[in-house]
Amino acid sequence: MGLKWTESLDIAIALDEKHPDVDPRFLNFVDLRDWVVVLDEFDDDPHHSGERVLEAIQAAWIEERE
Structure with missing residues (x-):
């Protein structure tokens, strides 16, 4: 069972x-989306992402770093 768009914390951890050297606060949504869909664990429709989903992933990633 792979990662779905709704699993923002698990995606953020992955x-x-x-990408340990990337500051997620400065990552644009185009790159963020591209990085999510190429994760080995990702198993969802790449076209079902939206701004809210990407914001949730980015926020979880920022929180994970703190």
């Missing part, structure tokens, strides 16, 4: 592990 992104943090894959």
